[in-house]
Amino acid sequence: MRVKRILQEKEAVIQSSVDLTLIDPLIEKYKSKKGNLIPILQGTQDIYGYLPKETFIKISEQTGLKLSEMYGVATFYTQFRLNPVGKYIVKVCHGTACHVQNATAISEAVEDALGIKDGETTEDRLFTLESVACLGCCSLAPVMMIGDETYAKLTGNKAVKIVKEIKIKESN
Amino acid sequence: MKKTKVLVGLASCGIAAGANKVYNKLKALQEADKLDIELKITGCIGMCYREPLVEVIDETGSYLYGEIDEEKAVEIFDKHLKQSEIVKDYVVKSDLFESKDDSFWDGQVKIALRNCGVIDPENIGEYEEHDGYIAIKKILEGKISQEQVIKTVLDSGIRGRGGGGFPTGMKWRFAYNNKADTKYIICNADEGDPGAFMDRSLLEGDPHAVIEGLIIGSYAIDASEGVIYCRAEYPLAIKRLNIAIDQAREKGYLGKDILGVKGFNFDLYVKEGAGAFVCGEETALMASIEGERGMPRKRPPFPAEAGLWGKPSNINNVETFANIPYILLNGAESFSKYGTEKSKGTKVFALTGKINHGGSVEVPMGITIRDIIFKLGGGITDGKKFKAVQLGGPSGGCIPEYLADTIVDYDSVNATGAIMGSGGMVVMDETICMVDIARFFLDFTGKESCGKCTFCRVGTKRMLEILTRITEGEGKEGDIEKLEELAYQIKDNSLCGLGQTAPNPVLTTIKYFRNEYEAHIKDKKCPALNCKKLLTYTINPDTCTGCTVCAKNCPTDAIDGARKEIHFIRQDACIQCGMCFSKCKFDAIILS
Numbered sequence: 001m002r003v004k005r006i007l008q009e010k011e012a013v014i015q016s017s018v019d020l021t022l023i024d025p026l027i028e029k030y031k032s033k034k035g036n037l038i039p040i041l042q043g044t045q046d047i048y049g050y051l052p053k054e055t056f057i058k059i060s061e062q063t064g065l066k067l068s069e070m071y072g073v074a075t076f077y078t079q080f081r082l083n084p085v086g087k088y089i090v091k092v093c094h095g096t097a098c099h100v101q102n103a104t105a106i107s108e109a110v111e112d113a114l115g116i117k118d119g120e121t122t123e124d125r126l127f128t129l130e131s132v133a134c135l136g137c138c139s140l141a142p143v144m145m146i147g148d149e150t151y152a153k154l155t156g157n158k159a160v161k162i163v164k165e166i167k168i169k170e171s172n
Numbered sequence: 173m174k175k176t177k178v179l180v181g182l183a184s185c186g187i188a189a190g191a192n193k194v195y196n197k198l199k200a201l202q203e204a205d206k207l208d209i210e211l212k213i214t215g216c217i218g219m220c221y222r223e224p225l226v227e228v229i230d231e232t233g234s235y236l237y238g239e240i241d242e243e244k245a246v247e248i249f250d251k252h253l254k255q256s257e258i259v260k261d262y263v264v265k266s267d268l269f270e271s272k273d274d275s276f277w278d279g280q281v282k283i284a285l286r287n288c289g290v291i292d293p294e295n296i297g298e299y300e301e302h303d304g305y306i307a308i309k310k311i312l313e314g315k316i317s318q319e320q321v322i323k324t325v326l327d328s329g330i331r332g333r334g335g336g337g338f339p340t341g342m343k344w345r346f347a348y349n350n351k352a353d354t355k356y357i358i359c360n361a362d363e364g365d366p367g368a369f370m371d372r373s374l375l376e377g378d379p380h381a382v383i384e385g386l387i388i389g390s391y392a393i394d395a396s397e398g399v400i401y402c403r404a405e406y407p408l409a410i411k412r413l414n415i416a417i418d419q420a421r422e423k424g425y426l427g428k429d430i431l432g433v434k435g436f437n438f439d440l441y442v443k444e445g446a447g448a449f450v451c452g453e454e455t456a457l458m459a460s461i462e463g464e465r466g467m468p469r470k471r472p473p474f475p476a477e478a479g480l481w482g483k484p485s486n487i488n489n490v491e492t493f494a495n496i497p498y499i500l501l502n503g504a505e506s507f508s509k510y511g512t513e514k515s516k517g518t519k520v521f522a523l524t525g526k527i528n529h530g531g532s533v534e535v536p537m538g539i540t541i542r543d544i545i546f547k548l549g550g551g552i553t554d555g556k557k558f559k560a561v562q563l564g565g566p567s568g569g570c571i572p573e574y575l576a577d578t579i580v581d582y583d584s585v586n587a588t589g590a591i592m593g594s595g596g597m598v599v600m601d602e603t604i605c606m607v608d609i610a611r612f613f614l615d616f617t618g619k620e621s622c623g624k625c626t627f628c629r630v631g632t633k634r635m636l637e638i639l640t641r642i643t644e645g646e647g648k649e650g651d652i653e654k655l656e657e658l659a660y661q662i663k664d665n666s667l668c669g670l671g672q673t674a675p676n677p678v679l680t681t682i683k684y685f686r687n688e689y690e691a692h693i694k695d696k697k698c699p700a701l702n703c704k705k706l707l708t709y710t711i712n713p714d715t716c717t718g719c720t721v722c723a724k725n726c727p728t729d730a731i732d733g734a735r736k737e738i739h740f741i742r743q744d745a746c747i748q749c750g751m752c753f754s755k756c757k758f759d760a761i762i763l764s
Contacts, residue, residue, distance in 0.1 A: 034481070037463035038446055042404075069464075076465040076622070077446035079404055095366030096562060096598045097524035099612050105754065133449065133616065134366035135405060137188045138522060138596075139220035139530030148407065150188035156754065 018052045027062050037065055037073055041080055050081040086121045086128040088166055090114075091145040092159075095134030098142040106142050107131055109156030113163055126170060127163065174231060176209045176253065181225040181289060183216035183376040184408050185369075190241060191224035197242045198226070201249045209253055215377020217289025219276060220531035222264050225289075228252055238264035238273070275547055276529050281510060283518050284333075284494040285534045288377030293412050296419035299380040305425055307501040308387050312433050321392040322348060325496065327504035329516030334360055334452070334489030335564060335593040336669075337515075337582040340496075346476035347393040347486035356485040357395035359386055359493055360457060361402035361409070364449040365565030366616065368596030370520040371490040373532050375402065375409035378494065379416035383440065385493030387425060388500055390438040393486050398440040401457050404447060413442050449566070449620035453668045454479075454487045456622065467622045468668035489594065491520055511537035515581030519592070525562075525599040526553045535580070542576040545599055556601035560684070564593025566613045566620075567673035569680025570606060589680040591673065605702035606685040607692055611639040613677035617670065628671030631662040635678060644705040647693035652682060704750045707763045713738045715760040722752035722761065 026043040030036035040063070044055050051074055060067045074080040092107045107129075111117055114127050121128040137143045140152035144159060151162055180186070180195040195213065202211055219225060222238030226248060229235075235258055237248055244262055251257040264273045282288075291298035299305070311321060326341025347355065359382060363371040375382060386398045402410050417440055420426045430436045443461050450456045451466040458480045460466035479485025495517065499507045508516040515537040521544060522532050528550035535544060541561060545551070552558050560570040569590035571578060578584050585592045600609070618632035635658050638651050659675030666672050682689060691697045698706040711722075711731075716738045723731040723739060730746045733739030741752070753761040 035461055035463040038460065039444075039463075042444060042446065072465055073463070077448050079445075079447035096565065096596070096612070097367045097530075099366075100525050100598060100600060100604055100609075108754075132405070133364065133620075134368075135184075136363070136369040136372040137185050138367050138369050138524035138598075139532075140185055140188050140223070141524060141530075143188060150184065152185075152188040 018048060018054055020054060020058050022047050023055055023058065027059060031063050036063070037070065038077075040065075041070070041074055045080060049085050050083055053082075084121070084125070086126050087170075088126060088146050089128045089130055090163065091130050091132045091135065093133075093135045093137070093141070093143045093145070094131045095136075095138060095141070097138035098134075101141040103131075103142040105156045106144060106154050106159045109160050110144075110163055113160040126167065176231075177227075177229040178209055178211045178253065179214040179227040179229070179289075180212070181216055181223065181227075182213040183373060184406070185216055185220045185373075186223045186225065187408070189220075189223035193242055194224045194226060194240050194245045197245045198249060201246065205249075205254070207249075207253060212292045213294070214291060215288045215293050216373045216532065218280075218285065218373070218532040218534075219264065219273070219529075221529050222273070225264075227289075230256065232256075233266060233268045235263050235268075236265040237262040273529070275550065276531075276533070277548075279535060279539060279543065279548060280533055281518050281536050282534050283498050283507065283510075284374060284381075284491050284520055285377070285532070286498065287381060288373060291378065293377055293379055294415050296380060296416065296423060299378070303501060304380055304497075305384055305420075305423075307497040308384055308391070308425065309431060311388065311391060311500060312431050312436070318348060318392050318394070321388065321500065324500060324504045325392070328499045328507040329504075329511070329514075330492065330495055330499065330507060331515065331582060332489060333491035333495070333519065333594065335567065335591060337592060340488060340492055343476065343486055343488070344389065344392050346474070347395075347484050350477055350484040352484050354397070354481075354483045355393055355395040356480040356483055357386055357389045357393060357398045358454075358457070358461075358480065358485060358487040359398070359400040359490060360452065360454065360487055361400055361406075361490045362445050362452045362457060363403060363406075363490070363594065364452045364620075365567075365594055365596050367522070367524055367562070367598045368565060368594050369522050370532055370595045372406050372409055373522075374490050374494050374520070375406065376412055379409075379413045380420065381494040381497055382413075382490055383416055383420055384425070385488075385496035386440060387420075387430070387438060388496050389486060389488065389493065391436065393484075395486065396437055396439075398438065399461055399480070400440065400442045401445060401451070401461060402442055403445040410442055410444060417442065448622070449616070450622045450668070450670050453670060456668065457487070458485065465622070467624050468670075470667060491595075512579065512581040512584075514583055519580065519595060521580075521595045521597045523549050523597050523599065525597075526556065526601040526604070527551070527599040528553055537581045538579050540577050540579050541571065541597075544580070544597065545576065549599065552599065552601050554601075556603065558599070559602050559604060560600045560606065562590075562598040562600065562609065562677075563596070564591035564673075564676070565596050566617045567591055567669065567676055568593045568596075569676045570600070570609065570684065571680070572684040575684075589676065589683055591676070603700055603702065605643070605698050605700040606681040606688050607639065607643055607698075608700075608702050610678045610681045611636065611643055614639055614674070617674040621670065621674070625666045625668075625671055627662045627665035628674060631658050632671075632674055634658055635662075635675065639678070642689065642692045643698070643703045645692070645696045645703075647689075647696075649693065651693055652686070652689050656682065701763050705748045707748055707750075708743065709741055709746055709748065709750075709752060710762050710764065711739050711741055712760045712762050715758050717758055717760070719757070721755050721757065725751045725755045727751060 455469040456466040614636040718736040
């Protein structure tokens with residue numbers, strides 16, 4: 001019975017919300033290339049914003065990559081996420097230069113404003129807060145990145161204002 | 173008459189400062205006015221502290237305008253571009269008159285960064301006009317042998333710019349000597365050191381120089397395939413590299429029978445990293461290219477014998493490759509004439525932290541740290557006191573003020589306990605707590621440890637716990653000795669550079685700032701007034717307006733006082749969270 005239940009669960013998962021056909025071209029492109037695991041995961045994350053469990057199973061079935069290897073790689077690299085994220089990912093830089101220019105204050109201010117902690121997503125799925133190692137804009141520290149936009153020479157208040165502006169824009 | 177050129181610095185730093193808006197504004201103005209000028213993008217010229225930068229080159233000379241916003245762009249357009257009237261107030265550099273920023277350029281020698289901020293990085297023609305792809309043509313047309321190329325690199329004395337400092341020519345020779353049907357050449361662009369951005373600048377500003385360096389390397393060691401492993405946090409660098417690779421392929425610099433030379437085949441692709449600091453280590457990087465977890469492998473065999481996919485491979489850093497075409501074109505002597513006896517040439521540094529002129533500079537080896545910080549870097553911000561400089565990121569260490577006359581070359585820097593590293597220079601003033609900095613780096617290396625070696629995996633965690641305890645006022649007698657003991661254990665028992673160097677920030681801060689550790693442990697004080705838990709918060713009765721904001725935000729209700737009356741913090745209830753300090757709009761909270 002137990003075996004059956006697990007199988008049913010697996011099927012139920014596969015019928016779930018994400019559209020698995022989206023990754024077909026990706027699998028086709030990398031299927032037979034060596035060293036394909038990371039590009040496939042990166043491509044999948046580009047599509048869904050994270051790595052849905054179902055995609056692991058599908059990729060494994062179609063490429064022959066082992067689930068254990070895929071999971072190992074997905075949890076090793078900080079880029080990969082196993083949970084859905086908000087529409088906007090707020091990356092607060094905590095590189096050395098930003099640290100000495102008080103990046104902690106930026107994180108705290110944004111945490112306060114959004115009511116979430118580092119790594120969490122707001123309930124409305126609008127924002128995910130992440131602290132990152134270095135964005136490479138060290139002379140403009142402290143910085144944060146939302147989408148492709150980098151915001152430089154921040155203060156706590158400035159950072160909160162930027163986040164709130166996005167919120168207002170989204171609610172309109 | 174030559175057309176007036178207008179260059180807008182569009183590297184990541186420029187864009188972050190708003191250069192895109194400036195470029196778009198100028199573009200719109202040009203189109204509206206149908207003004208006959210050449211408006212172009214360029215990379216980072218290094219003057220990040222003056223971003224966004226706009227350079228105007230007309231028949232009279234060149235004028236670099238700094239801190240330009242849309243409004244100023246309109247002014248420059250109306251005055252300089254339309255009426256040839258220079259807006260002198262905004263000029264930060266010109267070849268015609270002196271400006272207050274000239275000290276930033278004095279002493280700089282640009283070899284690796286020769287084209288950054290000069291050419292359009294997305295246009296191969298401009299690279300070619302600036303001696304681009306001439307070195308490889310010269311080698312192929314002159315039938316210069318592989319041995320000769322390697323010898324020139326050896327003679328130039330160039331050492332690995334990623335931080336290791338291993339002679340590049342020697343590395344090439346090893347790879348050349350190992351015969352195999354397939355060999356790989358890899359460019360390490362996984363610039364993971366927090367606080368360093370030299371490679372990003374280079375890739376965004378002059379991707380073709382790196383590509384040409386790789387082509388020359390591939391010729392020298394017989395590699396048929398190349399990989400540029402670039403961290404995913406640098407989307408613009410990846411984009412420009414891909415553009416450059418396509419252009420180079422189209423022009424016949426990459427692909428089969430390069431430049432018509434039968435049998436010289438080489439192609440190149442960019443591999444995006446996935447966010448792991450340890451992948452900057454060469455064997456971990458190769459594991460990552462192969463699609464595995466980026467864990468270092470045991471050496472020997474060295475990559476030159478069995479590297480990527482088990483084949484002989486050579487791996488160099490971005491800056492190393494960018495220097496190669498220059499060296500081959502101008503001769504070993506053109507490079508080795510700069511520098512010290514054992515460290516030749518120039519080195520790019522990223523100046524950041526509490527420094528007035530933050531940006532990237534390229535200086536000859538042998539210049540003193542003090543000159544870099546005070547002459548080029550313009551000194552410490554807000555007139556504060558210079559305390560230390562952090563070199564080499566998480567693998568490096570803090571060099572104190574009294575050693576600032578140390579010259580930059582591999583051996584002198586190593587002698588201080590720090591390392592040259594890839595070139596990140598984070599300047600710290602008196603407000604920075606050295607114990608906190610050590611804690612910061614251990615937090616970083618602990619998180620980034622791949623977990624393979626127990627000493628690195630567990631040891632960094634234990635060190636971090638001790639350091640955190642010290643910064644929170646829970647330090648104990650004997651903690652410093654325990655940190656040192658752990659540090660040496662980790663250094664001795666880790667497989668790769670990450671573990672072997674992870675304790676460096678702790679060891680150097682203990683070496684040079686032991687009194688600060690002792691103050692934390694014995695007196696429960698943070699001399700830099702940085703560690704929150706060790707501070708006493710009081711209210712200055714002269715500036716307190718009684719607005720009640722601090723009392724409202726205090727999580728433990730430790731602040732008494734009615735509206736419009738001077739408030740008071742009850743020390744027995746205060747948990748040193750710092751909330752009142754950050755919320756007070758009148759600077760009335762005093763730290764001591």
